[in-house]
Amino acid sequence: MRDPAALIPETMFIPIMDRKSLLVAIVSFILGNTLTTLWCWIPALPCNTDHPVTASHVIGQPRAPAGYEVKTILRTSHQEDANSNLPSDPRVTEYIGEKECVCTGKWHKDFFPPEKWAERQKGQEASLERYTRRRSNFKDFHNQVDGFSPISYPAHGLYVRPLRAVRLQGLQIEWCDSKRHFSGAELQAKLHTRRGIFKLLTDVKTVKVEGVETADLVIRTSIPTLLNLQLQQVVYQNTEFDGNTFDIVEFYFDEFNATIPIHIQHRQVTWLFEQGQGRVQDRVTVVVKAFLRYDHSRQLIHSFRRVQDRVTVVVKAFLRYDHVRQLIHSFRRVQDRVTVVVKAFLRYDHVRQLIHSFRRFYPGTRIIVADDSPKERYQDIKEEYTDHYRMPDYAGFFAGRNLGLSQVTTEYFLYMDDDHYLRPSTKLETLVALLDNTDFHVASGAYEDLEEFASAIRVVGNRTHACFEKLRKHYHEIDGFPDCYAADHTENFFLASTAEVKAVGFDPHPAQARVGHQEFFTAALGRLRIAVCRFVIVGHNKSAEPDPLYEKYRRTDRKYRDMRTTHNLYRDNLTCTGLKYPRIETYALHMMISAVIIICSQQTTNMSVEKKTTPEIFDPDSTPEKTAEYYDNWSGHYEEEIITQLKCTAPRVCAAAVAKALGGPDRGKVRILDVAAGTGSCGEELVRLGFKGLDGVDGSPDMLKLAERKQIYNRLICDFVGPNPLDIENDTYDAIACCSAFAPGHLKEECLPELIRVVKPGGHIVITFREEYLHTVENYRDRLEPCMARLQQEGLWERVTREVFPKFYEDKDGITFVYKVM
Known part of the structure; x- marks a missing residue:
């Protein structure tokens, strides 16, 4: 007898099987969703795997190594929302970023009519573009580290001006152990630095903070989002002056740590060249070294004149005379390691007094005199250990410095004006020892008749509106050298490292021909470290009768001053002249100012x-x-x-x-x-x-x-x-x-x-x-x-x-x- 099922067609089984599958699917769906919901409410324990985990990572998403699990614990909470628009402390924000430029003199554009200013500005922008393109500026690159450590932090790109502040942007915790979070355990972050202190833009509610305005900051909270929010408010302020150095911020969280470098540097000024009409002959200077072959030199000059007579040709010609000198001095003496550079103009009696003072205190010191006195007044200086270079008439102050510096072969050179001379208190050994044992490049002394001996210079403002701010002050005392201080600007008497100063140089433009001082120190901002020792006193000769020609040349007129101002503003890419404080504020003046302050405040508050x-x-x-x-x-x-x-x-x-x-x-x-x-x-x-x-x-x-x-x-x-x-x-x-x-x-x-x-x-x-x-x-x-x-x-x-x-x-x-x- 046949099986009854065999009599039923095969297609009749399909509806029956579909009904069973549907029932199983419904039950599985309900059960799976229930278990999933329950699982989401159960705290997840960290995985204890002992092998590395390889997984793809999406940029911007947190990731964790083996043994940890990325959870949703860093999701924004309602408590964080209450702090999302926190006000910032103005006492902190005023030190962040560039200081505002305050113009006290004429603007660069005020020296020119509108049509000439537009042309000049166009040339300046082109010169600035070339200058920027040739210069590697590493501070413009920001490198953010997001690794297997839970700490995300800026590994490069944080920079701050000396004694100012910067926000530690990008510092945050990406993930933490979920078990600790759900147990309510306290999270702790520590920061430590060496050359500054930490401040807060604002305090986040319920977060505990210790060590504000110190070099050690501790932040504690049990809520990760609030920890990150407080980290976003951390500001580093530099307290130990240095024109160009690094500080390190050490950050600790759990067993992890990170090192954040902060570049402390003065804002450097540019060195832009005016390009005239933009032609080759307006932008190129030819330099020729000649020796005896004067016919060839003249042929070279005439070839340029045939092209254009506006080319400037500088020819340095000399006939060498060998001098046999006995080298019997110890290498360790000052005079074996230092060359003196003097720019002279007319005042030959002063120059000879300077030379004789070296014979007395440092005999055998080589002295280079660069002299641009007019030929009708020129006097040949024939002194032992003295090289006298005659320059073209009225070649200029900084041009003479460059000539003298180009002939220096010693490690250090000492710059002096032609009316300086050594005194018993002019201890050059101190300046040499300072450069030998520190990282400073320039060490200066003080004038015998001036109480103030140093200044601070800052470039303030932004990329489109900037100026100088000059203050009569100095910075910290240099460790190991009592009464020697860091500064930005000193007098025209200083010992310097030859190689480093050659890299900065002196601007030989005619604007610095009759007056030149601050321009070297502004060019050195952020490049050279300047020191000054107030007890190293140099003599200042004021005994000679006034020379009418000298007075006429040195007492500048309005036309020269305007030319000097516009050139310096163009070269340094500044928009105006800024604040400059008086050299000496007398006690009586101080009392008058203080009295006015109090009287005004009394009137304001109706005392x-x-x-x-x-x-x-x-x-x-x-x-x-x-x-x-x-x-x-x-x-x-x-x-x-x-x-x-x-x-x-x-x-x-x-x-x-x-x-x-x-x-x-x-x-x-x-x-x-x-x-x-x-x-x-x-x-x-x-x-x-x-x-x-x-x-x-x-x-x-x-x-x-x-x-x-x-x-x-x-x-x-x-x-x-x-x-x-x-x-x-x-x-x-x-x-x-x-x-x-x-x-x-x-x-x-x-x-x-x-x-x-x-x-x-x-x-x-x-x-x-x-x-x-x-x-x-x-x-x-x-x-x-x-x-x-x-x-x-x-x-x-x-x-x-x-x-x-x-x-x-x-x-x-x-x-x-x-x-x-x-």
Whole structure:
């Protein structure tokens, strides 16, 4: 009997099988979705694979190595959204990027009618394009590292101007262990640097931050997105001046770390050449070295004249005479390693005095004299070890420097004006030792009749509107060379490394023929490191009778000054002349300016107290009692005027210096004495940085009453700080913060031993005040720093840093001394 199923056609089985498959599919779909939903709610444990994982990576997407898993934990949270448009602290942002150019003189375009300016601007742009094309500018390349480390960071391309700030853009955490995230464990990121400090544009809610305005910053939070948001607010500010160097930011997260280089460099100026009508003969100079064959030289010149008579031909012709000299000197002597270069013009008596001064102090030193005196006044200088080069008449100041430099064969050369001479205090050994043992390229001294001896130069503005800013100041003291400082600009007396200065050179344009000084130092910005030693004094000869021809040539007229200005603006690619501060600000002028500031602020705030002027409080002969009385009357408006209106940064800088000196995380256990505490503005900054053990001392009762209301001090002492003993035991404090207490009529150097007495061995003393007081206040000029040095020689303390910082208030610079008590 046949099977009944065999009687059913095969096609009849298809609907039955489809119904079963459909049922299975529905059940599988429901079960799979349920399990998937449950799995998404279960915290995923990290994979513990011991072999490498190969996977494709999409740029911009996070990736993790074996043992970790990229999760959605970095997805934006609602808490982050509340902080996405955070305001930035203007005290931080003002130091980021290029400083604004402030024009105080004529603009470049103002020297020309519109049609000529358009043509000149076109030529300048073409020259700038050629200059830029030939120059490798590595700072324009930004290299972002996104590797198997969870840290993304800029590996190249961060640069900052000296003493300014830059945002650490691109620094973030890409992934972390999901187990730690879901368990609520705290994440921690650390940053460390050497030549600067860290600041924050703003604080992110619920994120803990320690070490703001120090070299060590710690950020803690349990939410990865907020950690990244806070990292985006981190700003690096340079605090140790160097015209061209690198600092390193070390970043640590879990067991990973990254190194971020920051290029610190002055903005370099261009060297653009005016191209006339753009013809070859307007842009090319022919240089010929000739020896005896004058017919050939004339034929060469005539061939150029046939082409165009506008070609400039420079022919250097000489007949060599051999001089036999006995070389019996030690190689280590100054005169064997240094050649003197002098640019001379008419003043032959001065030149001979200069040469004779070398015979006295450094006999055997080779001296090169480049002389462009007119032929009717020319005198041949026949002195031993002296090479006298005659130049074309009125060839120019910088042209003579170039000629002299081209003949130097020693490692170093010393440049001097023809009216200089050596004195017993002109210790060239010091300058040689400085160049031998540091990375500086130029070391200068000071003139015998000038108190100010150095300047700072900055190029401020942007690519389309820039100018110079020149300040009478210097930077930090050079380690190992007391009373020698970093600077950007010195006097026309300096020792320099021959090879490096040749690479910069001197602009021989006629604009620098009659006057030339700053142009070399601006060309050296970011290329050469400049130092100045104020105790190396060179003589300045002013005894000769005025020479009418010399005076006529050196006293420039309006036409020459305009030509010089327009040439320099064109060459340096600047739009206008910027700020230039006076060489010497007298004490009387300082008092007048200070008085006006206070009087204006009194009128603004409608002060009800008796109108007093700044000279009263800054009177060098004032008694402590009179000074305290003034502060009593001023106390109610002091912070409004000094901190708010004048934007004094001294309390913040002083507190940051204390934090940097002490270091360490246990700031709550440190004891600090706030000397001249006043209303407690410096104390507030110390508390903000995590310090709690504060005491204060001040001579003004009313100022201390305001400080007491802030409830930040454990003890307040009303007393005058001087040689008299304070009511404090020996070795009590870990640090002293002395902010703005050194001023005319205020603290004197005699108080320093008393400050040392109350600080523990190994503790620190931080002193901050206006930098110019070192030079303008008679009681400090030759007493304060020598006293500090004497105390160090006696073994009572040791200097850690001496740093000049900008904007003590408004445009006045401040200075910070940090000493370690021994």
